[in-house]
Amino acid sequence: MKISSWRFILVVAAAVSLIGYPKPASAMTVDVTVGPNGNLVFSPSSVTIHPGDQVQWTWGSSGHSTTSGSPGQPNGIWDSGISNQGATFTHTFNSAGTFPYYCTPHGGCCGMVGTVTVVNASPTPTPTPPMTGPPVVTTNPATFIASFSGKLNGSLNPHGLTTTFHFQYGTTTSYGLTTAPQTQTGNTSRNVSANVTGLTANTLYHFRIVASNSDGTRMGSDRTFTTLTATGPPVVMTNPATNVTASSATLHGSLDPHGLTTTVHFQYGTTTSYGHTTPMQSQTGNTYRNIAANISGLIPHTTYHFRMTATNSGGTRMGGDRTFITQ
Numbered sequence: 001m002k003i004s005s006w007r008f009i010l011v012v013a014a015a016v017s018l019i020g021y022p023k024p025a026s027a028m029t030v031d032v033t034v035g036p037n038g039n040l041v042f043s044p045s046s047v048t049i050h051p052g053d054q055v056q057w058t059w060g061s062s063g064h065s066t067t068s069g070s071p072g073q074p075n076g077i078w079d080s081g082i083s084n085q086g087a088t089f090t091h092t093f094n095s096a097g098t099f100p101y102y103c104t105p106h107g108g109c110c111g112m113v114g115t116v117t118v119v120n121a122s123p124t125p126t127p128t129p130p131m132t133g134p135p136v137v138t139t140n141p142a143t144f145i146a147s148f149s150g151k152l153n154g155s156l157n158p159h160g161l162t163t164t165f166h167f168q169y170g171t172t173t174s175y176g177l178t179t180a181p182q183t184q185t186g187n188t189s190r191n192v193s194a195n196v197t198g199l200t201a202n203t204l205y206h207f208r209i210v211a212s213n214s215d216g217t218r219m220g221s222d223r224t225f226t227t228l229t230a231t232g233p234p235v236v237m238t239n240p241a242t243n244v245t246a247s248s249a250t251l252h253g254s255l256d257p258h259g260l261t262t263t264v265h266f267q268y269g270t271t272t273s274y275g276h277t278t279p280m281q282s283q284t285g286n287t288y289r290n291i292a293a294n295i296s297g298l299i300p301h302t303t304y305h306f307r308m309t310a311t312n313s314g315g316t317r318m319g320g321d322r323t324f325i326t327q
Contacts, residue, residue: 028053032114035061038240040106042114043191044155045140050121054092059085061240063320064103071107084323093118105320110237111141132160135211139220146256147201147228147286152179154209154220157189161213167194169207173222201230231259234310238319246300246327253291253308253319257283260312266293268306272321298326
C-alpha cells in the first residue's frame with residue numbers, strides 16, 4: 001500500500017527529530033604571545049587554523065600591537081591598538097587565506113611580524129604524526145639588525161631525534177656563509193637564533209635555517225634583511241623594567257649608537273608626558289648593547305610610564321612607551 005505524500009513527510013520529520021542533524025565541528029582558539037619576556041617577537045610567529053577558528057593574542061610585555069597587513073601598510077582587517085602586558089585580543093577568521101600581521105611600533109624597525117594561515121578543514125581525519133622524523137624548521141625574521149651585524153632567527157622541532165642546525169647567509173641565495181652548528185633534542189617547536197658579524201653596511205642579505213638529524217635534512221624558506229648604513233640616527237628599544245619596589249625601579253633599553261657618539265637617557269613619569277629624566281650616558285660603536293638606569297623616589301601603588309631616548313649628530317630617536325606599577 002502506498003503512503004500518501006503528507007504521511008511520508010511526517011515519517012521523515014519524526015526520524016530526523018529522533019536521529020538529529022549532524023553537529024558542526026567546534027571552533028578552536030589558538031594562543032599567540034606578544035613580546036614574550038620582552039623579546040620583540042610573536043610566539044609562535046606562524047599559526048595554521050581552519051575557517052571559524054580564532055586567534056587570541058596575549059601581551060607578554062607592554063607597548064605592542066597586532067595589526068593586520070605589512071609593516072607600514074595596515075589592511076584594516078584587524079588592529080588591537082597598542083596594549084600593555086596582560087592584555088588580550090581575539091580575532092575570528094571565517095575564510096581561507098594567508099593573513100600577515102605586525103606590531104605597529106616594532107614591525108618595521110625590528111621585524112616583529114607574524115602570519116595566520118587559514119586552510120579548509122580536511123574531509124578525513126589527519127593521521128597521528130610519527131614520534132620521530134626529519135626536523136621541522138621555519139626561517140623567522142632577523143632582529144637586532146645593525147650596520148655590520150644582526151641576529152638570525154628560526155623555529156625548530158627536532159622531531160624526537162638529536163638534531164644539529166645552523167643558518168646559511170650571504171648576499172645572494174647561494175649564501176656562502178654559515179653560522180656555527182648548534183644541537184637540539186626533543187619533540188616540541190622552539191625558537192633558535194645565531195648572531196652574525198662582519199657584515200657590509202647598507203647591504204641586502206639572504207638567510208635561511210638548515211637542520212639535520214638521522215631521518216633527513218630540512219631547510220627553511222629564504223628571508224632577507226638590509227644592514228644599516230655605516231652611520232646614522234641611533235636605534236633604540238625600550239625594554240621591561242626590573243627590580244620594581246614601592247619607591248624604585250631599574251629601567252632598561254637596547255641601543256645601537258649607529259657609528260656615532262650618542263647620548264642616551266630615560267624619560268619617566270605617571271603619564272606619557274613623563275616629566276622626569278635619568279642622567280645622560282654616552283655610547284659609541286655599531287652594535288646593540290643593553291642600557292640601564294636606576295630611579296627612586298617613586299610613589300607606591302602607582303603606574304609609571306617610561307621610554308628610552310637617544311641623540312647623536314644623525315638625529316634623535318625614542319623607544320616605545322612601557323609601563324610598570326610600583327608595589
